[in-house]
Amino acid sequence: MRSRCSKLFRLAKDDISRWTPIGRHNKRVKNLTLFGGFATVICSIVWGLYYLNRGDLPHFSINLILVMIGSIILILAVLNYLRCAAIIMCHALFFMVALASLGDIPVRDIPRSVHMNFLPVIAASFLVFHREGIYLRFILPSIGLVLFLAVALNVMPIASSDLAAPIEGRLVGVWVNHITGVVGASIVIVMMQSDMKARSTLESDMRLAIARGEYYFHYQPQVDITGRLSGVEALIRWQHPVKGSVSPLEFIPLAEETGLIIPIGAWGLRTACAQLAEWERSELTSHLTVSVNVSATQFRQPDFVQEVKTILLLSGATPSKLKLELTETALADDMDVVIKKMNALKNIGVTWSLDDFGTGFSSLNLLKRLPLDQLKIDKSFVSDLMSDQRSLSIANTIISLGRDLNLAVIAEGVENEKQLAALRSIGCQSYQGFLFSHPLPISELNDLIEGRVATGYIRLHPDALM
The missing domain is CATH 3.20.20.450 (EAL domain)
Structure with a gap:
C-alpha cells in the first residue's frame, strides 16, 4: 500500500487524466472481478467539481487534489474492507475501486456502507478556495457514487464499449449494461458535460447577482x-x-x-x-x-x-x-x-x-x-x-x-x-x-x-x- 500511495503522489506533476490508459481497464476490471473468488464491489467515485473548477485552479493544484482523493480512497478501502483489490484512475473525473474480502458486511449493504465511510471523509478533507476568495466550497455535494455488485466468475461488469465510449464522449459517469448477479441492476449517475458547464456559469452569475x-x-x-x-x-x-x-x-x-x-x-x-x-x-x-x-x-x-x-x-x-x-x-x-x-x-x-x-x-x-x-x-x-x-x-x-x-x-x-x-x-x-x-x-x-x-x-x- 505504501508503494501505491507513493506512486499516487508522484503523479501530481503529470497530467493525471493520462494515468492508466482506458484500453487497459477492461482486462484489469475483469481480473478484479475474479479476485480471490470473493464477491466483489466495483465502486466508481465521480468527482463533478473537476470540470467546474478546472479554470479556477492551477493545473498542479487540480492534479494534487485528485491524487490526494485517490490516496484517501485507497486508505479508506483498506481500513474499512480488510483488503482492497486495486484502485484505478479511469479518468480525471472518477476513480474505480474494487473491494474484496468484505468480511461480515452483507453484500446488499455495501453501497450504503461505502457511501457512509468514504464520502464524508473525502468531503471533510478538502476545501476548494474560489479564486475571488469569497467563499469556501465543500467537495461533498458534487461527489456521487456509481455502484454495482458482481459475484466472482458469474458476471463481467463492464464491457469494452460500455467503458470507453462515455469517457471519450460527452457523458460524465459510467454507463453499465446488462448487470446481473446479486442485485440484477445498476445504479448509475450520469451528467452531461454541457450541464456541468451550465451549472458553473450559473453559479458564477449568482455570486455576482447581489452586487449587481x-x-x-x-x-x-x-x-x-x-x-x-x-x-x-x-x-x-x-x-x-x-x-x-x-x-x-x-x-x-x-x-x-x-x-x-x-x-x-x-x-x-x-x-x-x-x-x-x-x-x-x-x-x-x-x-x-x-x-x-x-x-x-x-x-x-x-x-x-x-x-x-x-x-x-x-x-x-x-x-x-x-x-x-x-x-x-x-x-x-x-x-x-x-x-x-x-x-x-x-x-x-x-x-x-x-x-x-x-x-x-x-x-x-x-x-x-x-x-x-x-x-x-x-x-x-x-x-x-x-x-x-x-x-x-x-x-x-x-x-x-x-x-x-x-x-x-x-x-x-x-x-x-x-x-x-x-x-x-x-x-x-x-x-x-x-x-x-x-x-x-x-x-x-x-x-x-x-x-x-x-x-x-x-x-x-x-x-x-x-
Whole structure:
C-alpha cells in the first residue's frame, strides 16, 4: 500500500487524466472481478467539481487534489474492507475501486456502507478556495457514487464499449449494461458535460447577482378571516441580465449546494427589514408583518442570531413585525441549539413560523418544545381539501393543535372559494394563495395597498383594507 500511495503522489506533476490508459481497464476490471473468488464491489467515485473548477485552479493544484482523493480512497478501502483489490484512475473525473474480502458486511449493504465511510471523509478533507476568495466550497455535494455488485466468475461488469465510449464522449459517469448477479441492476449517475458547464456559469452569475442588484422580492399578501391584509411573505426572484427571469426552483437548490444561500439569505433579511421599516412610517401599512424564509444552512451558521439582531438594528424595523419561517429540515439538528437560537430572537420580539407543517418529521414533542408562534398548513393538503377527506382531517387536526397550543395557523395555496369555505368551516383564520393575490412586485403591492387596483380578495371582501 505504501508503494501505491507513493506512486499516487508522484503523479501530481503529470497530467493525471493520462494515468492508466482506458484500453487497459477492461482486462484489469475483469481480473478484479475474479479476485480471490470473493464477491466483489466495483465502486466508481465521480468527482463533478473537476470540470467546474478546472479554470479556477492551477493545473498542479487540480492534479494534487485528485491524487490526494485517490490516496484517501485507497486508505479508506483498506481500513474499512480488510483488503482492497486495486484502485484505478479511469479518468480525471472518477476513480474505480474494487473491494474484496468484505468480511461480515452483507453484500446488499455495501453501497450504503461505502457511501457512509468514504464520502464524508473525502468531503471533510478538502476545501476548494474560489479564486475571488469569497467563499469556501465543500467537495461533498458534487461527489456521487456509481455502484454495482458482481459475484466472482458469474458476471463481467463492464464491457469494452460500455467503458470507453462515455469517457471519450460527452457523458460524465459510467454507463453499465446488462448487470446481473446479486442485485440484477445498476445504479448509475450520469451528467452531461454541457450541464456541468451550465451549472458553473450559473453559479458564477449568482455570486455576482447581489452586487449587481439582480435579486429582488415579490410579496404575496396574507389575509385574515375578515379579509384584511395582515402581512406578506417575501419570495425571492432573480432577473438575469441575459437569461431574464430565473426560477427559484433552478437557482435556490444550487445556492444551497454551494453555500451561496448564506449571502443570499443575508441579502433577503436586509431587504425585508428595510421594507418593514418603510412600511412602519405609514399609518396604512404600519400593521403589516413580513415573513422571510430561512434556509437550514443559513440557520445553522454560528452568527445567525447576531446577524439578525444587527440587521434589525441598522434597518430600524420593529422586531415583532419580522416573521422567520423555518422548514422541518432546519430543525433536524441538535434540538437544544435550535431552541437556544430561536429563543434568543424571540426574546427581542421576532416571531417564528413552521413552514410546510405536516409534510416531514414533525411530532407533538417538537411543537411542545419549540418557541413557535405560527404553523403553516402546506398547500398539498389545501389543494386536496375537496377531494380527499384525509387532507381535510389533517388540516382540521393542525388547526386544533394550533388552537390548543396557542399558535396561529395560516393555510397556504388557497386557490378557489371552495377551499376557502372549507378552511373557514374548520376554524382556519388566515390565508395565503392565488385566490387573494399572486406574489407581486413592490410597486404593484403598493398600488394594491393604496386601493388603486382590485384583486380577488378585495372582490370577495370589499372592506379588505379598511
